[in-house]
Amino acid sequence: MTQQQEREADGLVLETAQVSEAPVQRNRSMSEVVEAAEVEPDVYLTSRPMLGVRSAKGWAAWMIVPPVDAAMLLLPLLWNGNHFKAILLMAAVSMALLFGAGRYRARLHLSVLDELPTLMGRLLTAGAVVATLFALINNQAEVASFLGTLLVTIALVLVGRMTTTMLILTARRRRVVAHRTIIVGGGVRAAEMATLLARYPQYGLVPVGFVDDSRDCEAGRVTSHLGRVRDLELLVPATGADVLLVADGDLAETELLDIVRSPECLDCDLLVIPRLPQFHTQVGIVDHIGSVPVMRIRNPSLEGPTWAAKRAFDVVVSALALLVLAPVMTVCAIAVRLEGGPGFLFRQDRVGRHGQVFSCLKFRSMKPATASESATQWNIGNDKRVGPVGKVLRRTSLDELPQLWSILRGDMTLVGPRPERPHFVSQFSAEVDRYDHRHRVRAGLTGLAQVSGLRGDTPISDRARFDNYYIENWSLWLDAKVILRTFSEVFFARGR
Known part of the structure; x- marks a missing residue:
């Protein structure tokens, strides 16, 4: 051709x-x-x-940078076999820090000097971690020898970066x-x-x-x-x-x-x-x-290995939580039964991922007058029908514990936008900009909006903005932060 x-x-x-x-x-x-x-x-x-x-x-030319970095980090093994384990650990820690810092994302303006402060910071951090561990198990002479190897390794990585940068620029200029x-x-x-x-x-x-x-x-x-x-x-x-x-x-x-x-x-x-x-x-x-x-x-990726890890975490945590919290849930069920009579669980249709409707479980904190009221009325925490037990359950979020079963089934997740009833989803989708975009992910037991104080009778538009911010900026670390803040909300029993 x-x-x-x-x-x-x-x-x-x-x-x-x-x-x-x-x-x-x-x-x-x-x-x-x-x-x-x-x-x-x-x-x-x-x-x-x-x-x-x-x-x-x-594909992208930037894909050559991680292999070259790894090769430069491991190159001292050719002449320094005495520090075999330390060099391998240095390479592993350095690559983890560089990947975590997003250093392998292609930039438009390529310059080693622009990258130098961050690159040196990551390499020196990795070197400090390895040198500290090395010093704990070796004598002073061995540590001094390793520090020399460390400086050579950093210099090799810099040479590798200059080489790959020139290769990438050449490929771009020639339209490769x-x-x-x-x-x-x-x-x-x-x-x-x-x-x-x-x-x-x-x-x-x-x-x-x-x-x-x-x-x-x-x-x-x-x-x-x-x-x-x-x-x-x-x-x-x-x-x-x-x-x-x-x-x-x-x-x-x-x-x-x-x-x-x-x-x-x-x-x-x-x-x-x-x-x-x-x-x-x-x-x-x-x-x-x-x-x-x-x-x-950043374009939010709503599939892939990290989301699979999120689902695996949901399954493990919800299963363990159901076992560990079984006594607490039993006490809650008995208290609700004594206060309000038969039927301690409350089932309600909620809208989850992709608009699918599922049955959401909660401990009953009050009895609706009719099924229509349950589906279409916006109830708030100071409703006179909420008894002492119901108020405690709501303030501590213990009424949400049965939703752990929904998480285990896959209808919900631990962290995500809180699910809403179909009637209000239709209403809010027509009134609030991008409200329906919340349904790109599974509904959550807790969410960024809730730990940010948006619970109970608070503006729906504010909640939708927080929910979409969570989806657009999702990461496993963001989930971890929301979970930690949820414990703070529960322990301090901040009301809805």
């Missing part, structure tokens, strides 16, 4: 034509959109090659690595970004065009207008783009937020230029294109 044929087989490129007002519906193919247009289509596909650039989707990028927005800043990326290939991004809801755009003078923001779901797979760069222009922010979280766009790196790029942050290393700061926005 000739080079030209390889380029043509590499992918498709979008060209602009006269802009139409025909709406683009989701879940439709590009050909269906074009055929449905009454006038000249807004965007159409051709089979022309795009600058001869191959997409880097699915070139991530196809759609610029979101068509204003002055978007035009500037398109110009800079085309002029300086060392950033590893190649603009394939821009999207904007306006016809008259500054960016149209330097790159192709691919369509409107709502077209992104079609344009990302059609162009093979794996980076979305949000600049300025005529953008509906609510629509943009929903689209970049769609399945078609979820795998794309999301880069955002701050509204006031002249203001620079005081902390952290800010990436940039030219002199313009760029923020890398």
Whole structure:
């Protein structure tokens, strides 16, 4: 196959034509959109090659850095077998710290000097940990010898980083690595970004065009207008783009937020230029294109090994908690039975992940007058029908303990947005922005909103914002923090 044929087989490129007002519906193919247009289509596909650039989707040159770091950390083993265990431990601790610090995330502006303070800090921390352990079991002469090996190891890692940085920059400049990028927005800043990326290939991004809801755009003078923001779901797979760069222009922010979280766009790196790029942050290393700061926005991954670990943790903890707390739950059941008569458990339909309804269990703290009241009335803690036992259960959250069974079954999780009744889910989804986005994950026994004081009769909009913040920024450590704060809430019996 000739080079030209390889380029043509590499992918498709979008060209602009006269802009139409025909709406683009989701879940439709590009050909269906074009055929449905009454006038000249807004965007159409051709089979022309795009600058001869191959997409880097699915791999990145930055993947060479971890193996080189590991090799440099282990290289002293070739001439220093006496410190075999210490060198291996140094390599393991260093790699753990570097991975944990996010040092293996590709940056746009590559510079060893920018990375040097953080890199040295992680390596010296690892060295201090290993040297301390080494000193506890060896004599002073052996420790001094290991410190010399440690300094050589750090120098080797720095040499390795300089080498990999040069290799990556060379690959980018020759377009061996070139991530196809759609610029979101068509204003002055978007035009500037398109110009800079085309002029300086060392950033590893190649603009394939821009999207904007306006016809008259500054960016149209330097790159192709691919369509409107709502077209992104079609344009990302059609162009093979794996980076979305949000600049300025005529953008509906609510629509943009929903689209970049769609399945078609979820795998794309999301880069955002701050509204006031002249203001620079005081902390952290800010990436940039030219002199313009760029923020890398995290796309929440709601599947994968970490979520499997979360589920495994739920199963183990809920099973153990049911066994350990069985006496406490028995006392609660007896107290509820004595205060309110038969039926110590209260079952209620709640909405969980993906809108699925499940039966939520609680210890009964009051008796609703009717089933309709239970499903549609917003009850608060000072309801006169709540007796002394019910008040204690509510203040201490002991009434929630039967939900451990729901966690074990898989209807709920330990930490997540609190589940709500179907009636109120319909109501709040219509009234509160992004309320239904809470249902992207399982409902939780406790949540970030609850440990932040949003319990009982508090604004639903505030709760929804906290719940979505939790989902967007989820990590196992965030779950751990919520659980620890939940114990504080329970022990201090802060009311609802």
